[in-house]
Amino acid sequence: MHQRPAPRPDDRGADDKLHEECGVIGVWNHPDAAAVAALGLHALQHRGQEATGIVSYDGQRFHTHRGLGLVGDNFGDARVIGSLAGARAVGHNRYATTGDTVLRNVQPLYADFEFGGFAVAHNGNLTNAGALRRALVRRGCLFQSTTDSEVFIHLIAISLYSTVVDRLIDALKQVVGAYSLVALSNEALMGVRDPLGVRPLILGRIESNGSWVLASETCALDIVGASFVRDIEPGEIVVINDAGVHSIKPFGRQPARFCVFEYIYFARPDSIVEGLPVYEVRKRIGMELARESHVPADVIVPVPDSGVPAAMGYAKESGTPFELGIIRNHYVGRTFIEPTDSIRHLGVKLKHSANRAMLEGRRVILVDDSIVRGTTSRKIVEMVRHAGAAEVHMRISSPPTTHSCFYGIDTPERGKLLAAQHTVEEMAELIGADSLAFISQDGLYRALGHAGRDPARPHYCDACFSGNYPIALHDQIDNDTRQLSLLSESR
Numbered sequence: 001m002h003q004r005p006a007p008r009p010d011d012r013g014a015d016d017k018l019h020e021e022c023g024v025i026g027v028w029n030h031p032d033a034a035a036v037a038a039l040g041l042h043a044l045q046h047r048g049q050e051a052t053g054i055v056s057y058d059g060q061r062f063h064t065h066r067g068l069g070l071v072g073d074n075f076g077d078a079r080v081i082g083s084l085a086g087a088r089a090v091g092h093n094r095y096a097t098t099g100d101t102v103l104r105n106v107q108p109l110y111a112d113f114e115f116g117g118f119a120v121a122h123n124g125n126l127t128n129a130g131a132l133r134r135a136l137v138r139r140g141c142l143f144q145s146t147t148d149s150e151v152f153i154h155l156i157a158i159s160l161y162s163t164v165v166d167r168l169i170d171a172l173k174q175v176v177g178a179y180s181l182v183a184l185s186n187e188a189l190m191g192v193r194d195p196l197g198v199r200p201l202i203l204g205r206i207e208s209n210g211s212w213v214l215a216s217e218t219c220a221l222d223i224v225g226a227s228f229v230r231d232i233e234p235g236e237i238v239v240i241n242d243a244g245v246h247s248i249k250p251f252g253r254q255p256a257r258f259c260v261f262e263y264i265y266f267a268r269p270d271s272i273v274e275g276l277p278v279y280e281v282r283k284r285i286g287m288e289l290a291r292e293s294h295v296p297a298d299v300i301v302p303v304p305d306s307g308v309p310a311a312m313g314y315a316k317e318s319g320t321p322f323e324l325g326i327i328r329n330h331y332v333g334r335t336f337i338e339p340t341d342s343i344r345h346l347g348v349k350l351k352h353s354a355n356r357a358m359l360e361g362r363r364v365i366l367v368d369d370s371i372v373r374g375t376t377s378r379k380i381v382e383m384v385r386h387a388g389a390a391e392v393h394m395r396i397s398s399p400p401t402t403h404s405c406f407y408g409i410d411t412p413e414r415g416k417l418l419a420a421q422h423t424v425e426e427m428a429e430l431i432g433a434d435s436l437a438f439i440s441q442d443g444l445y446r447a448l449g450h451a452g453r454d455p456a457r458p459h460y461c462d463a464c465f466s467g468n469y470p471i472a473l474h475d476q477i478d479n480d481t482r483q484l485s486l487l488s489e490s491r
Helices: 033-043 071-075 078-083 129-138 150-158 164-172 219-223 261-266 278-293 308-318 375-386 424-431 441-447 474-490
Strands: 022-028 051-057 062-068 088-094 109-113 116-126 177-185 189-193 202-206 211-215 227-231 237-241 244-248 299-302 326-328 352-354 363-368 391-396 435-438
Touching (some): 022 033, 022 177, 022 189, 033 071, 033 078, 033 088, 033 211, 088 116, 109 150, 116 129, 116 150, 129 474, 150 164, 164 189, 202 219, 261 278, 278 308, 278 441, 326 375, 352 375, 363 375, 375 391
Parallel strands (some): 363 391
Antiparallel strands (some): 022 088, 109 116, 116 177, 177 189, 202 211, 237 244
16 A cells, blocks of 8 residues: 555656645535535645546435546536436545546545445545555455545445444544545435544535535635534534434544644635634744744745745735746646656746746745745746846745655655755755745744644644654554565565
8 A cells, every 4th residue: 555656757746845635525405416516626626636526316326427637627517417416415636645546546435335325535644544455355355446545435344333324433443544534325424534633624504505515625615605614523523414413523532633734835725724714824924934034135926826825924024025026827737748857947937937027136035835855946946046136035934844744645755855855054055045944833833823832732733844743654664664574584
């Protein structure tokens, strides 16, 4: 079981960002449930662009459509939506961190059980999926996909409990990891968050007809006219059926560790996440960054689009003019080009171009959300210098990314993370900047309303910055142990 797929030459190296794995949505008791799900998936497109799918239920039969590509490419045809009959539906956008992007891995996954049909859409990673998969295969289970999400299906299938909810609880008590999932059976729509609440999930309601919506972010509620009801709590199972909404909490209460990178980059700026407006948080992060590391400059320039709110906050706090010195081309597809080595360095210009009038002769502070491998940062600094900037300083609205994520975020192995191998001064030299600074971990926590980061009890999952993994990495330990065993046998 792979923790992440191999990088693809067309985009993984060139798109030097961390990527969220998935977005999920569930709809209950709406006459156009599939259409509502499709609209919600449009709003959640930023969470996954590789594949999408919807499963609906009309009271007698389940209907499904899954495909590679964007939501609009798959659900823009009225005939497709028309084929997804029923007042109940679940949907999923995929960005792969386990399993290749092929149709058999596209969610929601569906299976027929003795109790009826069951569809599940999953966001996150199971850190013991490999061990569970091997045990299930030994029991005779046949896997149809290479994604860790299928583990849920098989655990439910072999459970000895009678009800769907009890079988789901039985399965959840065997998995370890960070996850949010929505599931649809003949009788209920279910939403689940892992015991630490690392991955987001919310509940909304369309008041006009009493429909319920589960989704990864509030932006999915806005597009379908639903009002926000509440966040699903860490470790909570919400069961929605004809009798209403029911809450089950089968896990012991633990301190929550929500993914802090949702605030920095993953969530859409207009979403409200765990009670905090993402746009305002990013501006506050920029303000903290300016307090910590400002240098004299003539202009603050965001690396669009994700660096814009932080750059606005930085400019406000430092009293330095904000300008769009880099323009982003929004019409470049992820697979527009498969660059050869001879032209790979030109790839950044497909997405970004310098606004020379705002840069020439000026001392520029570039604000971006992260540096992963450093490839994009180096190209952008070079582009700004070629546009005539007198100085180029880089400011990053996250702490240095020094560790890989195993909880559903697509990150390179640690040896390929620039901050894991170099000091900040060395990184500045490698990307060609006159200076480089990251927000401190304490500064990030202050921007989120805390006095600072408490090392004994952090409020968030910040493992990619701190190396403090709050959920056991069973598969990683197993892999390391197996490799050591093989080494010893070869001696």
